[in-house]
Each structure stands twice: as structure tokens, then as C-alpha cells.
Amino acid sequence: xxxxxxxxxxxxxxxxxxxxxxxxxxxxxxxxxxxxxxxxxxxxxxxxxxxxxxxxxxxxxxxxxxxxxxxxxxxxxxxxxxxxxxxxxxxxxxxxxxxxxxxxxxxxxxxxxxxxxxxxxxxxxxxxxxxxxxxxxxxxxxxxxxxxxxxxxxxxxxxxxxxxxxxxxxxxxxxxxxxxxxxxxxxxxxxxxxxxxxxxxxxxxxxxxxxxxxxxxxxxxxxxxxxxxxxxxxxxxxxxxxxxxxxxxxxxxxxxxxxxxxxxxxxxxxxxxxxxxxxxxxxxxxxxxxxxxxxxxxxxxxxxxxxxxxxxxxxxxxxxxxxxxxxxxxxxxxxxxxxxxxxxxxxxxxxxxxxxxxxxxxxxxxxxxxxxxxxxxxxxxxxxxxxxxxxxxxxxxxxxxxxxxxxxxxxxxxxxxxxxxxxxxxxxxxxxxxxxxxxxxxxxxxxxxxxxxxxxxxxxxxxxxxxxxxxxxxxxxxxxxxxxxxxxxxxxxxxxxxxxxxxxxxxxxxxxxxxxxxxxxxxxxxxxxxxxxxxxxxxxxxxxxxxxxxxxxxxxxxxxxxxxxxxxxxxxxxxxxx
Amino acid sequence: xxxxxxxxxxxxxxxxxxxxxxxxxxxxxxxxxxxxxxxxxxxxxxxxxxxxxxxxxxxxxxxxxxxxxxxxxxxxxxxxxxxxxxxxxxxxxxxxxxxxxxxxxxxxxxxxxxxxxxxxxxxxxxxxxxxxxxxxxxxxxxxxxxxxxxxxxxxxxxxxxxxxxxxxxxxxxxxxxxxxxxxxxxxxxxxxxxxxxx
Numbered sequence: 144x145x146x147x148x149x150x151x152x153x154x155x156x157x158x159x160x161x162x163x164x165x166x167x168x169x170x171x172x173x174x175x176x177x178x179x180x181x182x183x184x185x186x187x188x189x190x191x192x193x194x195x196x197x198x199x200x201x202x203x204x205x206x207x208x209x210x211x212x213x214x215x216x217x218x219x220x221x222x223x224x225x226x227x228x229x230x231x232x233x234x235x236x237x238x239x240x241x242x243x244x245x246x247x248x249x250x251x252x253x254x255x256x257x258x259x260x261x262x263x264x265x266x267x268x269x270x271x272x273x274x275x276x277x278x279x280x281x282x283x284x285x286x287x288x289x290x291x292x293x294x295x296x297x298x299x300x301x302x303x304x305x306x307x308x309x310x311x312x313x314x315x316x317x318x319x320x321x322x323x324x325x326x327x328x329x330x331x332x333x334x335x336x337x338x339x340x341x342x343x344x345x346x347x348x349x350x351x352x353x354x355x356x357x358x359x360x361x362x363x364x365x366x367x368x369x370x371x372x373x374x375x376x377x378x379x380x381x382x383x384x385x386x387x388x389x390x391x392x393x394x395x396x397x398x399x400x401x402x403x404x405x406x407x408x409x410x411x412x413x414x415x416x417x418x419x420x421x422x423x424x425x426x427x428x429x430x431x432x433x434x435x436x437x438x439x440x441x442x443x444x445x446x447x448x449x450x451x452x453x454x455x456x457x458x459x460x461x462x463x464x465x466x467x468x469x470x471x472x473x474x475x476x477x478x479x480x481x482x483x484x485x486x487x488x489x490x491x492x493x494x495x496x497x498x499x500x501x502x503x504x505x506x507x508x509x510x511x512x513x514x515x516x517x518x519x520x521x522x523x524x525x526x527x528x529x530x531x532x533x534x535x536x537x538x539x540x541x542x543x544x545x546x547x548x549x550x551x552x553x554x555x556x557x558x559x560x561x562x563x564x565x566x567x568x569x570x571x572x573x574x575x576x577x578x579x580x581x582x583x584x585x586x587x588x589x590x591x592x593x594x595x596x597x598x599x600x601x602x603x604x605x606x607x608x609x610x611x612x613x614x615x616x617x618x619x620x621x622x623x624x625x626x627x628x629x630x631x632x633x634x635x636x637x638x639x640x641x642x643x644x645x646x647x648x649x650x651x652x653x654x655x656x657x658x659x660x661x662x663x664x665x666x667x668x669x670x671x672x673x674x675x676x677x678x679x680x681x682x683x684x685x686x687x688x689x690x691x692x693x694x695x696x697x698x699x700x701x702x703x704x705x706x707x708x709x710x711x712x713x714x715x716x717x718x719x720x721x
Numbered sequence: 722x723x724x725x726x727x728x729x730x731x732x733x734x735x736x737x738x739x740x741x742x743x744x745x746x747x748x749x750x751x752x753x754x755x756x757x758x759x760x761x762x763x764x765x766x767x768x769x770x771x772x773x774x775x776x777x778x779x780x781x782x783x784x785x786x787x788x789x790x791x792x793x794x795x796x797x798x799x800x801x802x803x804x805x806x807x808x809x810x811x812x813x814x815x816x817x818x819x820x821x822x823x824x825x826x827x828x829x830x831x832x833x834x835x836x837x838x839x840x841x842x843x844x845x846x847x848x849x850x851x852x853x854x855x856x857x858x859x860x861x862x863x864x865x866x867x868x869x870x871x872x873x874x875x876x877x878x879x880x881x882x883x884x885x886x887x888x889x890x891x892x893x894x895x896x897x898x899x900x901x902x903x904x905x906x907x908x909x910x911x912x913x914x915x916x917x918x919x
Contacts, residue, residue, distance in 0.1 A: 167779025167780065168782045168785060168859045168862070170781050176779060179780070181780075454775075455773060456761065457765045457772070458757075458763045458769065459761075504918075506918040551760050553762070554762060580853040582915055
């Protein structure tokens with residue numbers, strides 16, 4: 144798996160930095176590698192930002208302008224829109240939206256609305272298509288086709304008709320690539336490789352949830368990519384912002400609302416319409432453990448290394464294919480890949496993946512301590528920040544566990560250690576063994592949907608239900624108390640205000656849906672976001688039958704959970720387990 | 722029987738360092754193979770193991786590494802085989818046609834780079850690709866060509882002033898040479914040491 148990592152917004156850009164750090168020597172006078180920089184797992188990436196001022200005030204000038212062929216590069220989201228754009232003028236006059244807005248002030252609904260208008264307004268579509276040479280949306284198409292797509296294998300496969308105005312092919316003029324003769328000499332294994340092997344086979348978006356640009360863009364951009372590429376693996380890593388007021392004095396409620404809207408839209412999009420999985424981290428836990436943002440970014444990178452490591456264990460099945468990983472994420476006990484693809488096409492919602500990471504010196508060799516370091520000790524639901532769980536959750540509620548481990552361990556022992564801790568059956572644990580670096584051994588365990596099945600779990604500090612219940616309740620409170628603030632933002636036209644009011648306050652709107660989500664969380668129902676909502680246009684509806692299926696599945700899970708806990712309690716009473 | 726020359730003793734010391742590097746490499750393979758055989762659950766062939774362990778270290782590092790190994794051979798030949806001081810029967814001055822030419826030294830250096838140097842360039846970076854080379858170690862490797870250039874200059878000076886002998890230049894040439902060798906072997910030695918801790 145070789146992802147194209149896309150950092151969106153200020154936090155996304157900072158999180159992306161360590162992933163793109165050059166592991167090769169910096170010779171100062173000449174770069175023999177040209178733009179082909181050496182990164183961990185051979186990943187590539189780009190930073191998408193809406194604030195021109197933010198990219199200009201970078202102290203370290205880490206990112207160059209990708210339009211000028213510099214790498215690693217940034218791309219201003221509205222860089223393709225001119226000041227006198229007729230599309231933008233139309234948009235401003237009719238809706239009050241501005242394509243060239245500098246940042247989005249923690250409002251996920253701003254970009255959500257902006258993207259929906261381009262899907263619905265026929266006049267705007269025509270205008271846009273005429274002005275931007277066939278583009279349906281001057282923001283998402285620009286970011287996808289100019290920024291992200293050239294870094295992926297799609298750009299060499301010719302799956303779309305859009306010409307590659309590539310960023311990567313515009314090789315840096317600062318440094319010449321290594322002469323071909325010397326390249327062959329240095330890398331005999333790569334003699335037959337083409338550009339495809341150097342490009343990415345999936346996308347991983349990085350963004351904070353509760354910020355501005357990242358929170359707003361992550362959903363529209365992933366949907367835009369999905370429209371173009373129906374089965375290309377797309378993952379997202381979202382970091383929920385920490386509790387309390389942040390540095391630009393934005394209230395927790397406002398940030399939580401932005402995060403909840405983004406999460407809602409990411410998780411309530413059916414398979415084939417959005418992302419394939421959302422890796423969630425909690426900024427609160429990371430901040431308590433690591434102190435400052437720079438250290439947090441470094442730890443996020445460290446935690447993702449077992450996933451990115453391309454040195455697979457010899458003899459293990461082929462693991463480094465993103466499509467196979469995508470199928471595993473959607474896995475619903477299908478017997479073969481065909482069945483699995485069918486299952487993905489059915490009405491399923493993308494899974495939440497909670498990363499649990501732990502590292503120890505390699506001479507330790509104790510698998511139990513490694514797994515317990517990542518997942519916490521049995522019975523420790525609320526040990527917030529004391530173990531490797533990077534988002535609050537109860538590992539015993541997970542549907543699946545994907546284990547990425549670096550070190551020398553037997554497959555059966557790994558499975559046994561994870562089974563002991565999570566209670567999952569062997570078939571629901573997928574292990575990816577990597578060779579690592581001989582200095583330490585580490586494990587990243589992605590727990591799929593570790594929530595649900597228990598009434599009242601939202602009251603237990605340290606559960607996923609508790610954290611989501613908290614941010615959803617804060618969001619509802621913010622919606623109820625800030626109607627003017629929400630609807631009177633910038634220069635919204637009356638038409639937009641009307642739609643926004645309906646989206647937020649009308650019966651069946653987001654506030655109602657969030658109240659429902661709270662109830663689902665309280666009753667242990669899974670999933671708790673399940674009806675796609677739109678500001679402009681018609682929202683998705685769940686049929687009675689689908690509602691019924693969800694309730695019955697939920698009942699089964701509740702019974703299983705209660706039975707397991709009861710059995711555990713009896714065994715503990717008898718001293719069989721501790 | 723007279724005791725071996727001081728320079729010969731140092732040559733033996735340098736060979737010991739080189740052998741240590743080779744032993745580390747062999748030991749690393751044996752250890753890794755043993756760990757993987759125990760845990761993989763299947764027999765792992767050498768090719769599979771090589772493929773699994775292989776990692777890129779970057780074009781810049783590879784360029785410096787190959788250059789350094791080539792310079793190491795040149796520095797060694799210049800230090801030991803330029804003047805008749807150490808090996809009176811086998812040295813550069815025994816080929817007066819080349820030694821008295823304007824580009825004699827360059828010809829000797831080129832010959833060393835082309836024959837044993839190209840072999841080293843083919844095999845050593847590939848062997849190194851099975852090890853983790855940290856960024857710090859990569860930065861350290863930048864010292865190697867600098868040290869080797871110092872060593873080569875010392876040897877050239879010794880060749881120029883011969884038959885006068887300046888032990889300071891010889892010692893400086895040797896110290897820089899052996900330091901560069903240790904730096905170049907560091908990935909192998911460190912890799913083996915890490916494996917031994919397990």
C-alpha cells in the first residue's frame with residue numbers, strides 16, 4: 144500500500160510534514176534524486192490550503208508551490224479561480240458564497256453548501272463548464288486533477304479523459320535527476336520499473352476535525368474523487384480537535400459542530416459514494432500525552448509507520464495492495480473477493496477505525512505487553528491516554544481488528560494475544576507482519592467500529608460512545624443557542640439562509656438527526672449516523688425495511704455483548720480468568 | 722627475525738576491521754534467517770529473504786557511499802603502494818613510465834577505481850540495502866569522502882617528498898583511512914549489534 148497523503152488545511156499540512164520528510168542525504172549542492180524524494184513507505188503527498196497567507200508565512204519553507212513543480216508542494220484550493228471569474232460573481236450574487244474565501248472559520252457547512260450548489264444549479268454548472276474548460280467544480284476538480292491525481296497510478300492508467308497538467312511531471316528545475324546510466328548502476332532492481340511503481344495506489348486524507356479548511360474540505364473532496372474513480376481506495380485520517388477554547392478563541396461548541404457535520408457526512412455516505420474508512424484520533428488524548436502540536440504530528444507519523452512499511456514478512460501473503468486492504472475494511476464475512484465487492488456495493492456505511500499504537504525495544508520480545516500497550520489491559524475501559532488507544536474506545540466491542548506489526552512474531556501468537564484482549568474470533572483478526580527496523584518492535588491495531596451493542600455505554604468515560612455523545616451534545620447546544628451566528632455568516636444571500644435554516648432547524652434537519660444520534664448512542668445502536676443530509680437538494684431517506692434491519696442487527700449485537708460480559712463475570716467469579 | 726614493520730601491524734589492524742565487517746554481515750544474515758525461519762511458519766528461500774529485506778536508501782546516499790568505497794581503495798593503494806617505504810618490491814615507483822608522467826597519479830587512481838572500485842560499487846551498496854541506515858548514520862557517511870581526500874592528499878605529499886619520510890603525514894593518512902573504513906562499515910556492524918541484542 145503506497146498512499147498519496149493529502150494534508151488539508153493548516154493542521155493537515157503540519158501532520159503531513161513528517162510523512163514527506165526526505166530520508167535521503169541532503170547534499171546541499173546537488174540532489175541526485177531530483178523530485179523522486181525518499182520517504183517512508185515511498186509515500187507521496189500534497190498540502191491543500193485555502194489561506195494564501197498561511198502558505199506564505201511558512202517559517203521553514205517546507206512546502207513549495209506545486210504549480211511551479213516544487214516538491215513537496217502546496218496547492219491553493221481556489222488557485223484556478225481568477226479574481227474576475229464570472230462563475231464566482233454568479234455564485235456571490237445568487238448565494239453569497241465566495242470561491243476565493245481565505246479560510247472557512249470552522250464552518251463545515253460553508254464548503255458543504257458550496258459543493259452541493261455546483262451539483263444542483265444547472266446555470267452555475269454551465270457557467271463553470273464554459274469558464275473552466277469542462278470542470279464541474281472549480282475547487283474540487285482543480286484539487287483532484289491538478290494536485291492529487293498526478294501523484295496516483297490513475298494518472299498513468301488513462302482512466303479519465305482529463306489531460307495531466309501534472310505537477311510531478313513538471314520536474315524541478317532546481318536539480319537535475321540522476322543520469323540514467325548511474326541510476327541503472329545504483330538500482331539494478333528497478334531496471335524494468337515504470338512510473339507506475341512510483342505512484343500511489345490509494346489516497347489518505349489528513350485533516351483536523353473541528354478546524355476550518357480541513358474539516359470543510361475533507362468530505363467534498365473525497366466525494367469528488369469518488370465520483371471520478373468509483374473503486375479507487377480512499378481513506379481519511381481525522382484528528383478531532385482537543386476540548387476547550389482554541390487559540391483563535393473559537394468556542395468548543397462551534398468546533399464540535401464543524402467536526403460533527405464533517406463526521407456525519409463522511410460516515411453517512413454509503414459505500415461507493417465516499418471514503419472507504421475513517422481513521423479517527425483524538426487531539427485531546429494526543430495533547431495530554433505529547434504536549435505540543437509538533438510532537439503530536441511526529442507521533443501520528445510514528446503510529447502510522449507499521450501501516451506504511453513496505454518490508455512485508457517473507458512468506459506472508461501479498462499484503463501491500465491497497466485494493467485488498469479496502470476489501471478487508473469493508474469485509475462482511477464474504478468468502479471470496481467477488482462476494483466482497485458485491486457486499487461493498489450494498490448499502491453499507493464506511494467503518495470507523497480506531498488506531499491503537501505501542502512500541503517497545505526489540506529485545507523485549509514480549510507480545511502480550513506489546514498488544515496490551517496498544518489496546519490497554521483487559522477491563523481498563525477508561526484509561527484515557529495511558530495506553531496506545533488514540534481515540535477512546537472499548538476494544539472488546541470491535542467488529543474486526545487489523546494488526547500491523549513490526550518485529551519477529553509468530554502469526555498464531557499475534558492472533559492469540561489480540562483474541563485474548565478483544566474477544567474476537569480468529570477469523571476477524573487480520574495480521575500484517577512487517578520486518579521493521581531491528582531497533583524496536585511496534586504494533587498498530589486498527590479496531591473497526593469498536594462501539595455499540597450496550598445500553599448506557601455513553602456514560603462510561605473512555606468509550607467511543609462517550610466521546611461522540613459529548614461532541615454531539617455540544618453541537619446541538621451550539622445550534623440551539625447560535626442561530627444568528629450560523630445563519631448570518633459573511634454575505635449569505637436570503638436563498639442560502641433559507642436553505643441553511645432548513646438544514647439546521649427544520650424537522651428532519653441536522654439538529655433532529657443529531658438528537659436521534661444521541662438516542663442511538665445511548666441505546667447502543669450501530670451506526671449512529673445513517674441518513675445522508677444535504678443543505679441544497681434532497682437528503683437520503685431510509686426505508687422502513689432498512690430501519691428494521693439496522694434495529695435487528697443491533698439487537699443481535701446487544702445480546703452477544705450481554706452474553707459475553709455475563710460469561711466473563713461468571714468465569715472471573717470462579718477464578719478461571721482474571 | 723626482525724619484528725614486522727609498524728605500518729604492517731596497522732595494515733593487519735585495518736584488515737581486522739574489514740573482517741569484522743564481513744563477520745557482522747554474515748552474522749546478521751544468520752540471525753535474521755533464524756528469526757524468520759522460527760516465526761514465518763514456512764521455509765524462506767534466500768531470494769525471498771533478500772527481497773523482503775531490501776530497502777532504498779536514496780540516490781544521494783548511494784552516490785556518496787559508492788564514491789566513498791572507491792576513494793577508500795584509492796587511498797589505501799596510495800598509502801601503502803605509492804612509495805617503496807613499506808613494500809619495496811611492489812609499488813608505484815616500480816613503474817617509472819607512469820610514475821614520471823604528468824597524469825601518473827591520476828592514472829593509478831583511475832585504474833584502482835575502474836577495477837576493484839567498480840566491483841565494490843556493484844556489491845557493497847546492495848549489501849547495505851538490507852540494513853536500516855538511520856538519517857544520523859547517513860549524515861555521518863558524509864565524513865567518509867572528506868576523510869579519504871585528506872588521506873589521499875597525505876599520500877600524494879609523501880610521494881612528492883620521497884625519499885624524505887614524514888611519519889606525521891603517514892599517520893594522519895592512516896588514521897583518516899581507518900576512520901573512513903569504520904564509518905563505511907557502520908551500517909553492517911550496527912545492524913549486527915542490534916540483532917545480537919534480541
